[in-house]
Amino acid sequence: MATVNERLQSASIGHAVDLQHLSNAEVRKMVSLLNSVDTDLRKLLIEAILRAGTDTYTVQRMNAVLGSVLALNKSIYASIGEAMVEVLSDLAAYEIGYQKALFTAVIPQEALVTVSLNTVNLAQVRQIALARPFQGKLLKEWMGDLEKERAARIRNGIRIGMTEGQTTEQIVRRVMGVKEEGYADGLLNRSRKDVEAVVRTAISHTAQGARDAHYKANNDLISEVAWLSTLDNKTSEECRLRDRLIYTNDTHQPVGHQVPWLSGPGRIHFCCRSTSTPIIKGWEELRLSKGLPESTRASMDGQVPRSTSYGEWLEGQSAARQDEILGPNRAKLLRDGGLKPGDFYNDKGKFLTLKELRERDAAAFVKAGL
Template sequence: MVTVNEQMQSASIGHAVDLQHLSNAEVRKIIRLLNAVDAELRTKLLEAIDRLGPDSYTARRLNTVLASVYELNSSVYASIGEVMAESVVDIGRYEVEYQGSLFTRVIPGQVLVQVQLNTVNLEQVREIALSRPFQGRLLKEWMGDLEESRAARIRDAIRIGMVEGQTTDQIVRGIMGTRAQAYADGIIERSRRDVETMVRTAISHTAQGVRESYYKANDDIVAEVRWLSTLDNKTSAPCRLRDRLVYTNDTRHAPVGHKVPWLSGPGKLHFNCRSTSTPIIASYEALRLSKGLSEGTRASMDGQVPQSMNYGEWLGRQSAARQDEILGPERGKLLRQDKLKLDDFYNDKGKFLTLEELKERLVGGVRG
């Protein structure tokens, strides 16, 4: 019989995959907002540099003629900040719904009539998403830093170009990039990468923060928490070290059976952290629920930590339809035919799921 904790672990791995796809969709949406002003930015840069002129260049005059560029830059990051604030709160609310559905589906009904499940309210979600710092700053503060960094890169590129005697077109191409290189060779490409990192980190921070709050709200039934890391060639050394380790379900997150500290926790340990967690549900004996439980319920509620299972093993156990959804039909077929290993073709940026698509899954029940 598959135990409750084995079901929890499998579901947590699958949910982490879906959240990565959701992050991909959010990144694409935010980058689209940033790119939407490129044409206007190019025009304003051309006008500003022409006004500046090589003979009248000074640092003070540069800031004056770049006023409209700074204003546009500030405006687009303000828009991104508003969209991101709304998105992370929505994602936090979805995470609450997901955990509630998961616990309700996996934990036997005979147990749930005796143990009440608690939830996390909207105010708690908003506090986690908007009022808790990740990597040292709040979401609002990160947006301000990203805005200032892009403005500084633009200003510095113009300064260097003027000193080196570059033409207006050369300076602007250096900033914006060239069509031949899909504009990836411009100095503002770094800004796109920084925004992507911020989006992914904000989402993982919020989802894990809500997850932990849900576990703690139900600490009478969640005995411990297990760290789960995505294991591939992109996995950081700190996350590899912590994969499958168990910690207490409290504010201390003390190590259980090892000495590796929790630190910020999965999803929050570093930028772009893809690690997640899974709850370890207490045994029926620990919950003092032995009376009136069927033999099958007692067997499923053994409280044991499931055997280790990495992502590749989990994927191999999924249905063909689920494998195709994650990898794409062709790669899914290759996986099932043992023609290629997972690391040979898996790219976690290859599939995009929107938040609405994820919410629709709750209608039919949470999957592992």
Template sequence: MPTVNETLQAAAIGHAIDLLHLSNAEVRKIIALLNSADAELRAQLILAITNLGAESFTATHMNTVLASVLEINKSIYASIQETMVKSVIDLAKYEVGYQKALFTEVIPQQARVTVSLGSVNLDQARQIAMARPFQGKLLKEWLGDLEVTRAARIRDGVRMGMVEGQTTEQIVRRVMGIKSEGYADGLLNRSRQDIEAVVRTAISHTAQGARDAFYKANDDLIAELSWLSTLDNKTSADCRLRDRLRYTNDTHEPVGHKIPWKAGPGRIHWCCRSTSTPIIKGWEELRLSKGLPESTRASMDGQVPVSTNYGTWLKAQSAARQDQVLGPNRGKLLRDGGLDVSSFYNDKGKLLTLDQLRERDAASFVRAGI
């Protein structure tokens, strides 16, 4: 039977994967919102360039005729901000509720009677989502910067095109790209990459902030925190260095090493996917010996669990859970095709398509019956 700390570690890995899926969904939603104004933006951009005229082109005149274009840009970022604010507040509320439900389920009732679980209220959850900066700025500040940067890209694209004597069609393509290329050739594609990084980091930052607040509210129950980084082969150098290292719960001081916590898991760099898991104090330290069943004592040993990486964790899950994480075909390849999790990625950590996997190892598809 797994100990309390082993169960919490397994739950932390599974929850990190669920949060990654949430992050993916949020990115798709925000990118779709950003793209929803493309048709209107393109139409106004064509009209503005036509009105600009090569002979009357000046920076002042350009800013005047681009006013409607930049207003559309400003409006779409206002919508993105409204959507993101709601998402991170909802996430903070969910995360503190999830942690309390997890602790209630995992920690024996005898321990919870002696040491009651602390809570994080809704106002605290809102503060976690909105009032704590990540990578040096608040969410609203990052989104405001992205709107200004995208506006500058539009102006720069038009200015360069006019100076080079390009046609209206060429300038619009330069700014927005073309559909057949997935708009990757346009100046505004960088804005999609920027917003994705902000969305992913805001999600991980908020989730970890909520965890930290819940852990601190239960400092009398939690001995230390363990940094968990090993999700797949895309893990950053900073997170690989800290994987499985322990820190104090209250001030995040290193325990048995000198590697600093810095901003913490989920926030130490852009798009960080690391998380943390609490190490619950042993039954003796919690003074639970009176009338405590032997099975409860065994589960509350206070020991740091043996390291478990993402691949090991996933192989121990049910087929349904594997399919939920990987998709049904990759799930079958894991179970029946002889592939491990690392096989699904290239040497740069990018997930391979099924066609690329088949090209690498066709026999695994035969074994899996795909």
């Protein structure tokens, strides 16, 4: 039977996967919101370029003729910022409820009778999400900077195009890209990637902030926390180094090593996917009654659980859970085709399409009956 700490570790890994799905969905929503003004932006760009003329260029003149473009740009980033505030507030509330429900379900009731489970103040976690910086800036500061950077790309694209004698259409293509290339060839594609990075980082920052607050509120129950990294082709060196390392719960001091916690999992760098899992104290350390059932004492041994990689965890999940995470075809390739979780990525960490997977290993599809 799995111990309390083993069950918490498994739940932490699974929850990190679910948060990545949430992050993916929110990135799509925010980038779609940014793209929603493309038609109007193109129209305003054309009008601005025609007004600007080709004889002279100054920043002041460009800002004047780009007034409507810059106003639209500012407005859309304000909308994204408002949407993100709502997302992070909802996530803070959800994460608090999830952690409380998880502890209630996993820790034996005999223990919770003696050591009560403390609740975290929602306002405190929202403060962490919105009023504490991540990667050096508050969310509202990131939105303001992204808006200014996009405005600068627009100005520079027009300036360079005019200097090179390009037509209006060529300048607009330089700035926005073309549909056939998925607009990836335009200067503004960098802005989409920047929004994605900030959205993912804000979500992981909020989720880890809620976890940290919950763990510290229940310091009587928790002795230490373990760093959990998703080990695959995309894992950063910082997170590979810290995977499974143990830290004190209250001050995050290293235990048995010298690698600093720094900002912590989910926050140590942009788009960090690492998380943490608590180590519940043993029943003796909690001074629980010796009359506890033997099964309860065994489950609350206070030991750090055996290291489980993401791949091992995924292979041990139910077929339904594997289908949910990978999709039914990839999950079948995992179960019946002989593929491992790492096989679904290329050497750059990109998730391969089914077509690319088939080209790489057609035998696995045959074996899986696909």
